[in-house]
Each structure stands twice: as C-alpha cells, then as structure tokens.
Amino acid sequence: MDKNVSAAVIRRLPRYYxxxxxxxxxxxxxxxxxxxxxxxxxxxxxxRQDLNCFGGFGQQGxxxxxxxxxxxLGKILGVDKRFNAIIIGAxxxxxxxxxxxxFKRRGYDLIGIFDINPExxxxxxxxxxxxxxxxxxxxxxxxxxxxxxxxxxxxxxxEVAEKVAALGVKGIWNFSPQDLKLSGDxxxxxxxxxxxxxVLGYKIGELEQxxx
Amino acid sequence: MDKNVSAAVIRRLPRYYxxxxxxxxxxxxxxxxxxxxxxxxxxxxxxRQDLNCFGGFGQQGxxxxxxxxxxxLGKILGVDKRFNAIIIGAxxxxxxxxxxxxFKRRGYDLIGIFDINPExxxxxxxxxxxxxxxxxxxxxxxxxxxxxxxxxxxxxxxEVAEKVAALGVKGIWNFSPQDLKLSGDxxxxxxxxxxxxxVLGYKIGELEQxxx
Numbered sequence: 001m002d003k004n005v006s007a008a009v010i011r012r013l014p015r016y017y018x019x020x021x022x023x024x025x026x027x028x029x030x031x032x033x034x035x036x037x038x039x040x041x042x043x044x045x046x047x048r049q050d051l052n053c054f055g056g057f058g059q060q061g062x063x064x065x066x067x068x069x070x071x072x073l074g075k076i077l078g079v080d081k082r083f084n085a086i087i088i089g090a091x092x093x094x095x096x097x098x099x100x101x102x103f104k105r106r107g108y109d110l111i112g113i114f115d116i117n118p119e120x121x122x123x124x125x126x127x128x129x130x131x132x133x134x135x136x137x138x139x140x141x142x143x144x145x146x147x148x149x150x151x152x153x154x155x156x157x158x159e160v161a162e163k164v165a166a167l168g169v170k171g172i173w174n175f176s177p178q179d180l181k182l183s184g185d186x187x188x189x190x191x192x193x194x195x196x197x198x199v200l201g202y203k204i205g206e207l208e209q210x211x212x
Numbered sequence: 213m214d215k216n217v218s219a220a221v222i223r224r225l226p227r228y229y230x231x232x233x234x235x236x237x238x239x240x241x242x243x244x245x246x247x248x249x250x251x252x253x254x255x256x257x258x259x260r261q262d263l264n265c266f267g268g269f270g271q272q273g274x275x276x277x278x279x280x281x282x283x284x285l286g287k288i289l290g291v292d293k294r295f296n297a298i299i300i301g302a303x304x305x306x307x308x309x310x311x312x313x314x315f316k317r318r319g320y321d322l323i324g325i326f327d328i329n330p331e332x333x334x335x336x337x338x339x340x341x342x343x344x345x346x347x348x349x350x351x352x353x354x355x356x357x358x359x360x361x362x363x364x365x366x367x368x369x370x371e372v373a374e375k376v377a378a379l380g381v382k383g384i385w386n387f388s389p390q391d392l393k394l395s396g397d398x399x400x401x402x403x404x405x406x407x408x409x410x411v412l413g414y415k416i417g418e419l420e421q422x423x424x
Contacts, residue, residue: 007253008220010414014407041219078413092311096304102389102406107413147412170419171412177314185423187415189408194314195226196401200359200383201290201319202222203399207382211397
C-alpha cells in the first residue's frame, strides 16, 4: 500500500464504503466508475485515481465488483478489526456518542466511560457504568484500550490527551473545538462540527444566487 | 464566482478559514501558499487552485494577506450573515449542539428547540424553552427560520425534513445516520460522525504498519 496516500483520498474512503453498503443492500453486484461517479458526484477519473492508491480493484470493461471492493475498503478502514474504545466526558456529547448505533457496526466496542464529575460516577449510559477519571490509569492497565473519545471542554483537552497517549492508547477522537497535535505513537482525528455549518452557509448563499 | 466549484474544494474552505483565524490570533499578517501548504498538509498548487476558484486573493511574490483572505472566505462561507436556526430533537445530541460554543461565532443564532416528547416540552436548554413539535408550523410562520438542525432518529427523518422544507427552511443539517436527499429549494448537509471513526481506524492501521 502506498504510504503517502493523501488525506483528501482517505477522507473520501468512508463515503465510498457507505455508498457500497447501500448498493449491497439493493443487491447491485457490479458498478462502473462512471456510474459511481454519477451517483456520488465525484468524477470518474478521481474515483479511479482514489481506488488506484490502494492497488485498484476495478477491471477494464467490467467495472468494480461491489462486494469485493466493499470488503477491501473495509479492511483498509479497519472495519474488519475490533477496536476497544472509551469515552472521556459523560456530558451530552458523550451520551449521544455512547448511544450512536453506527459505532458497533464500524468495528468499535465501547468498554468504558469516564467523567470528572462525582455526581455522574456510578450512573449508567448504554449499559456501562460511568467511572471516575481517577480510575483511568488502572482501567487502561487492565483493559486493552485502542481509542479514547474525548468529549470534554477545550481547556482540559491537552492534558487528558497527553495522559491517555502516555497510557498507550493508539487513537484519539477529539470532539473539543480545540485542535490536538500530539507527537509519538498516537493518531488524532479532530472533529469540527461547525465546518458542516459553514458548508451549509456556503450552499445557502449559492442557492440564493441561483434564485436571484 | 464560479458556480461549479467542486464539493471537495468547498469542504476544504472551513479548514482554511479556521487556520486563518489561528494566524490572526498570533498576529501573522501575510503568508505564502508554500507556508500554508506546510502548515496545513495540502500541496501549494492545490491551495492556489482552491483559492483561484473564488477569484484568487494572492499576489505573486507577496503571498496572501491573511486578514483580507480571512474576510473573503468568511463572506463566501456566509459567516458574515446571521442565520436563524432551530433544533428538532432535544435528546443528547440536540443538547450538545445547543450548548456548542462555536455556532454563534459562525453566524448562527439558535431561536427554537422542538421535541415530540411531552415530558421534555417546557424544559430549558441553553436558555431556550423546548416546544412541542406541534408548534413548529406556527413558530416558523412567525419567526424567520433559515436552518433546521435535525437530531432525531432515522425513522422519522424524511418526514420531518420534508415538513420543514415545505415550511420554507433553506438548509437542513442532518445528524441522523440516514442520508437525506430533498428536491427543491432546500440544501442539506448530512453529518456522518462514524466517517471520522473509519479515518481513525485507517490511521491506526498505517501507524501499526510503520512500527512493524
């Protein structure tokens, strides 16, 4: 696999994967890059380039075998692995994520929820008892933890992120508006919810121009 | 403005915008596409191409004026406008979004929250009283509503989306895992939280390969 696959390509892979899931549901067995292009709004040449980064699964004149492309992309995205995840921050966002139905489907098992607030400790979310953040170190020592989902305020984000990284967590999914940059053997995915709002603002502006 | 700006370019604009915000905070007044490239991990030619779609704000040999680029991108993204937004679905995700500090900063004013559950009606989130979904039509009739943020389960998403579209809402921000496609004068931004998890899974796989 090419190690220098661009971030933009990687970001498109989940879209391909979701789209292939939908095709499989309606029993479509193969698809050309041209059809994929029309359905997804990405140019056919872009699609071929994207999928070529990973060895290319298409065949000239036949197109892509939906199921095998789905399986290959799933492997690349790690959906075939199981990752153990914990949530730190049992507020509204932590609650929402703990109950999000797609995580299990994407290969993630939620094994723990932590909060600093003693009033929340002992309560249950989605069948998991909230623990004190003081228990974090001993918990990770006993339970293989791949991912920490951080749903805590910006001011504590760096400290908590460095702590979980030092404890050996491999990936951090950061929901605070503050970007995280960590060195060493941990990868970070920063979520920027308000980017979606800005894209929406752009699209509304475009729509208004068209209707003028 | 070119009307056929690709979705990929549009999706990168909020990143440029956030990045420029950070530069302004540390009082950096101009930046070359090369520097932007190194800091953002996007090639310099990609950056020039992206920004050219909007008339291009750079000058050969000088680079970009950070403040004017920031202002121009803000206009394109509609950050300089005020949008009135309502949240439908006062569960955890609705609560989390109602309290998200960045929305006001991005030009959005939350003016109403609705839910179907009578036990939630009358309670307050972020200073706004939750109303029954039955009040939606009369509320939108009396209050200019630009955006509906839908934080409701997949099974009711189409029905509610069509309803708000018929009531004249211009944009829908859909947090259900079910993609929305609506025709007519309404734009949709589908949020796919679990795409971020898949990207994280990919990055962890890449890290493990490097360390092998």
